[in-house]
Amino acid sequence: MKSQKWVPYAFLALPLLMYSIWVIFPIIQTLYLSFTDWDGVSPELSFIGWDNFKLLFQDPYFKISLWNNIKWLIGFAGISVPLGLLIAMLLDQKFKGSKVYKTLMYLPMTLSFVVIGQIWSWILEPRCGALNSFLGIFGLKSVGWLSDPNIVTYSLIMAASWRQISYAMVLYLAGLKQVPKELVEAAWVDGANGWKRFIHIILPMLRPATVVAVTVSVIDSLRAFDIVYVLTRGGPFYSSSVMANYMYIMAFNNYRMGYGSAIATVQFLITLGFIVFYMRNVLKKEEAL
Amino acid sequence: MKVKKIVFYILATAIVALWIAPFMISFFTSFKSMDELMTTRKWWAPPKEWFPSNFVTAWKDANMGRYFMNTFVITIPSVLGALFLSSLSAYALSWYKFKLSKFILMIFVGGMLIPFQMLLIPVYRFSVSIGIYDKFIGVILFHIAFQLGFCTFFLRNFMKTIPSSIFDAAMIDGAGHFTIYRRIVMPLVLPALAALGILEFTWIWNDYLWSLILIQSDEIKPITLGLVNLQGQWVTSWNTMAAGAIIAAVVPLFVFLLFQRYFIEGLTLGSVKG
Amino acid sequence: MKKVLFVLLAISIAVSLLGTQKLVINSYMSDPAPKKVFAELVEQFEADHPDIEVTVNTFAHEDFKTLLRTWLNSSSAPDVVTWFAGERMRYFASKGLLEPIDDIFKGGFEAYFPGAFKSACAYGDRIYFVPQSWYWWGVYYRKSIFEKLGLTIPINWYQFLNTCEKLKEAGYIPITIGTKYLWTAAGWFDYLNMRVNGLEYHLKLTNGEIEYTDKGIKKVFEYWQQLVDAGYFINNHTSYSWQDAANYLFTGDAAMYLMGQFIKDVAPESVKDDLDFFRFPVINGEIGLYEDTPIDGFMIPAKAQNKKAAKIFLEFIASKEAQEYFASNLGRLAANKDVPAPDAHAQKGLEMILASNGVMQFYDRDTNPEMATAGMNGFVEFMVYPERIDLILNNLEIERQRIFK
Numbered sequence: 028m029k030s031q032k033w034v035p036y037a038f039l040a041l042p043l044l045m046y047s048i049w050v051i052f053p054i055i056q057t058l059y060l061s062f063t064d065w066d067g068v069s070p071e072l073s074f075i076g077w078d079n080f081k082l083l084f085q086d087p088y089f090k091i092s093l094w095n096n097i098k099w100l101i102g103f104a105g106i107s108v109p110l111g112l113l114i115a116m117l118l119d120q121k122f123k124g125s126k127v128y129k130t131l132m133y134l135p136m137t138l139s140f141v142v143i144g145q146i147w148s149w150i151l152e153p154r155c156g157a158l159n160s161f162l163g164i165f166g167l168k169s170v171g172w173l174s175d176p177n178i179v180t181y182s183l184i185m186a187a188s189w190r191q192i193s194y195a196m197v198l199y200l201a202g203l204k205q206v207p208k209e210l211v212e213a214a215w216v217d218g219a220n221g222w223k224r225f226i227h228i229i230l231p232m233l234r235p236a237t238v239v240a241v242t243v244s245v246i247d248s249l250r251a252f253d254i255v256y257v258l259t260r261g262g263p264f265y266s267s268s269v270m271a272n273y274m275y276i277m278a279f280n281n282y283r284m285g286y287g288s289a290i291a292t293v294q295f296l297i298t299l300g301f302i303v304f305y306m307r308n309v310l311k312k313e314e315a316l
Numbered sequence: 317m318k319v320k321k322i323v324f325y326i327l328a329t330a331i332v333a334l335w336i337a338p339f340m341i342s343f344f345t346s347f348k349s350m351d352e353l354m355t356t357r358k359w360w361a362p363p364k365e366w367f368p369s370n371f372v373t374a375w376k377d378a379n380m381g382r383y384f385m386n387t388f389v390i391t392i393p394s395v396l397g398a399l400f401l402s403s404l405s406a407y408a409l410s411w412y413k414f415k416l417s418k419f420i421l422m423i424f425v426g427g428m429l430i431p432f433q434m435l436l437i438p439v440y441r442f443s444v445s446i447g448i449y450d451k452f453i454g455v456i457l458f459h460i461a462f463q464l465g466f467c468t469f470f471l472r473n474f475m476k477t478i479p480s481s482i483f484d485a486a487m488i489d490g491a492g493h494f495t496i497y498r499r500i501v502m503p504l505v506l507p508a509l510a511a512l513g514i515l516e517f518t519w520i521w522n523d524y525l526w527s528l529i530l531i532q533s534d535e536i537k538p539i540t541l542g543l544v545n546l547q548g549q550w551v552t553s554w555n556t557m558a559a560g561a562i563i564a565a566v567v568p569l570f571v572f573l574l575f576q577r578y579f580i581e582g583l584t585l586g587s588v589k590g
Numbered sequence: 591m592k593k594v595l596f597v598l599l600a601i602s603i604a605v606s607l608l609g610t611q612k613l614v615i616n617s618y619m620s621d622p623a624p625k626k627v628f629a630e631l632v633e634q635f636e637a638d639h640p641d642i643e644v645t646v647n648t649f650a651h652e653d654f655k656t657l658l659r660t661w662l663n664s665s666s667a668p669d670v671v672t673w674f675a676g677e678r679m680r681y682f683a684s685k686g687l688l689e690p691i692d693d694i695f696k697g698g699f700e701a702y703f704p705g706a707f708k709s710a711c712a713y714g715d716r717i718y719f720v721p722q723s724w725y726w727w728g729v730y731y732r733k734s735i736f737e738k739l740g741l742t743i744p745i746n747w748y749q750f751l752n753t754c755e756k757l758k759e760a761g762y763i764p765i766t767i768g769t770k771y772l773w774t775a776a777g778w779f780d781y782l783n784m785r786v787n788g789l790e791y792h793l794k795l796t797n798g799e800i801e802y803t804d805k806g807i808k809k810v811f812e813y814w815q816q817l818v819d820a821g822y823f824i825n826n827h828t829s830y831s832w833q834d835a836a837n838y839l840f841t842g843d844a845a846m847y848l849m850g851q852f853i854k855d856v857a858p859e860s861v862k863d864d865l866d867f868f869r870f871p872v873i874n875g876e877i878g879l880y881e882d883t884p885i886d887g888f889m890i891p892a893k894a895q896n897k898k899a900a901k902i903f904l905e906f907i908a909s910k911e912a913q914e915y916f917a918s919n920l921g922r923l924a925a926n927k928d929v930p931a932p933d934a935h936a937q938k939g940l941e942m943i944l945a946s947n948g949v950m951q952f953y954d955r956d957t958n959p960e961m962a963t964a965g966m967n968g969f970v971e972f973m974v975y976p977e978r979i980d981l982i983l984n985n986l987e988i989e990r991q992r993i994f995k
Binding site: 031032034035036037038039041042043045046048049050051052053054056057060067114117118120122128130131132133134135136137138139140141142145146147149150155156157160161163189193194197198200201215216246249250252253270271274275278284287288290291292294295298301302305306309 | 320324325327328329331332335336338339341342345353354357358359360401402404405407408409411412414417420422423424425426427429430431432433434435436437438439442457458460461462464465468493497518521522523524525540543544547554557558561564565568569571572573576579580583584
Binding site for chain 3: 354377440444445447449450528529532533534535544545547548549550551552
């Protein structure tokens with residue numbers, strides 16, 4: 028019955044064509060450019076083999092960027108996801124106003140990163156920003172949230188987590204629909220017993236949500252860009268740089284398209300592992316296909 | 317029990333308050349004078365005197381009216397186009413058995429997860445070379461293509477849940493492939509399309525980077541670019557910037573509040589975000 | 591009233607019948623003051639040339655810098671772009687991305703501009719750049735604060751340190767600076783290097799001919815470190831844009847700011863008159879007095895759509911009237927040699943430059959763009975971690991060898 032072989036291809040023709048032009052072919056082109064010294068301007072480019080990659084692994088700022096991506100990864104997958112779960116558990120009980128509370132928690136997800144960046148820029152402003160003014164009430168010293176090289180990356184992760192935690196919470200709220208409400212409530216009020224129940228019963232039931240939340244958070248942390256770009260552009264002196272941001276600076280500020288492509292390629296290869304993991308988990312149940 | 321309930325309420329309220337604090341700060345800031353901001357530094361307190369004029373400045377100077385229209389002109393066809401094309405591919409990938417089916421699906425899913433920096437340089441060059449750079453159509457086509465990965469994956473998941481007996485029955489009745497797609501499958505996935513549409517609307521509305529790369533004329537810039545322009549001009553006027561940010565955020569915010577159910581459904585069904 | 595409308599309508603119909611041409615200008619003048627003046631200039635131009643319809647696209651300064659190269663490369667490039675004279679222009683000219691414009695100057699470049707500007711506007715033997723205005727750098731300060739503390743203008747380094755110390759004791763931030771976008775730190779480097787090693791040395795450095803680990807460079811950072819160690823710079827400067835930092839000067843929290851004349855563009859009316867500048871202090875009496883004098887202007891991309899109209903526009907920009915209008919409204923110095931300094935403040939700036947022994951553009955305009963990014967990052971890193979200076983200079987030297995090979 029489904030024997031006419033051309034039928035699915037007819038349906039796929041247009042979407043696949045567009046996808047190839049704007050997504051697949053560009054990926055291949057970037058892979059190719061990463062082996063050249065193209066400056067983004069000259070009509071000619073020369074093939075330089077692995078030189079970009081060799082240079083990359085000696086580049087101290089690339090190392091900082093990579094290391095920062097790992098911090099993002101830990102912040103997103105290791106902190107945002109559990110916090111999202113915690114808040115979901117908290118709000119997934121029967122109480123007055125639970126709907127309003129949830130709606131308010133969702134709000135950060137509707138904002139663009141440009142807006143989020145702006146909001147946080149006046150929260151984190153060092154001299155009279157909201158956070159330092161607030162600390163000032165308690166007589167605490169001002170912190171250079173975006174200027175202290177040892178702190179800045181964590182400040183950025185904090186700003187991004189505002190949205191990421193909301194997202195993890197949404198996923199867990201959906202997952203919790205499979206869990207009886209009494210169980211959730213019992214987990215909170217039952218002390219040690221409740222904790223055991225949470226670990227042994229609820230958490231396993233939430234496994235699919237966890238897989239998605241963790242992998243997506245990992246992938247997002249590896250391609251983080253917007254917040255960094257809006258708030259610090261990777262500064263001061265690359266201390267808050269991440270791979271995506273460093274790539275953008277190299278390619279579009281310093282006119283090293285070849286080198287920038289090499290960074291994108293490395294980023295791509297690192298992400299690839301997680302993408303494969305994601306697909307295996309999400310598409311695993313598709314054996315019927 | 318009673319005490320625990322109270323503790324719970326306090327905890328939940330504290331977290332929610334913390335979460336919306338940035339919103340409140342922005343809202344209050346947008347109505348304050350710079351003098352008040354600088355002298356009191358009480359960001360979390362409502363303005364002593366309300367200055368709606370900040371919004372007038374932001375609106376007029378950043379040309380928000382036009383940017384608004386431009387964003388609609390970009391967003392609506394992009395969403396419709398992405399929904400339509402992905403429904404075709406999702407239909408093919410969910411109902412037919414063919415050799416490359418799994419491979420193609422993996423390409424779509426993989427594409428939606430890659431670091432988008434991979435596309436930046438080639439997409440820009442391509443748009444220039446075929447003459448769609450700095451035109452609405454260039455951004456729209458890109459958005460449609462780029463969102464196809466997620467949309468296809470999303471709709472396919474949904475279509476998979478439709479029992480295949482419906483399909484078989486229609487085939488026996490002699491319905492053509494396109495008729496089945498249009499008359500049977502599409503009406504069934506309407507709720508999913510709604511959820512997906514709301515989600516895509518928010519994402520494309522909020523796009524900044526691609527418009528930055530693919531548009532240069534003020535006449536066709538979307539609101540996110542307008543907002544950054546405003547930021548460049550009013551660097552030290554936080555109140556004006558806050559007003560601008562609120563203007564830029566208000567449409568997705570309303571869409572979300574109106575269609576919250578779809579939005580959340582979309583996120584959880586799709587299990588991924590862009 | 592009706593009649594006027596009718597005439598206007600008739601004109602516009604006539605014009606549209608004749609066919610208007612489009613002229614697209616991409617501009618980085620995003621601060622309100624220059625944006626407004628430039629828009630007025632464009633209006634004047636349109637009034638003179640009703641057949642040309644001008645579109646101005648304004649971009650935030652920092653975005654403009656990254657996007658310019660993509661425009662120059664695109665087949666639908668804008669017709670005119672704002673840019674900086676010097677190496678930053680020459681870089682694009684050398685790649686064949688700019689249109690030579692020698693033919694717009696009737697009677698030659700020197701008929702319009704001082705001969706000294708020519709090299710900054712040319713690549714090889716052709717002109718690619720129309721200068722519009724130029725300005726000086728200086729240490730801007732609040733007169734009222736200096737008066738209140740009984741401070742006089744420091745002439746030499748020792749006095750300068752003394753001034754900083756007194757300001758600090760009185761509870762002021764002696765020097766404000768915003769290094770988020772890096773280039774402000776290059777101002778300090780330029781001046782210290784010019785005062786310690788002289789102009790010739792500095793230009794050799796920007797040409798890539800001097801090692802960053804050279805003794806002379808180390809000496810520059812020794813002086814700089816005196817200011818850093820004493821805590822004379824504002825805290826957390828890495829999170830401020832130049833305008834954020836300027837705000838501390840305007841509110842009276844900070845007393846001095848090494849900055850270009852355009853700081854006046856963003857100063858509120860109430861403090862404009864209280865804002866003055868002095869020449870960067872002398873460090874070594876045997877070295878001449880040199881200054882940073884960046885030139886801003888326009889150029890035409892090689893791939894522009896309407897080069898004819900673009901050249902007409904640049905001709906207009908080079909004209910005495912247009913130069914005078916722009917300069918006088920912003921208090922800058924016009925590039926056109928027939929335009930006098932517009933006000934007393936500008937006269938003072940001009941005199942300072944005329945009395946100097948030589949000028950340069952600016953670090954990031956005189957050296958290779960990639961070297962500039964690396965260098966300025968290094969300067970800012972030094973301002974936060976002065977103890978890392980040897981490491982920073984070693985890294986810069988590695989970059990120099992790679993870039994100027």
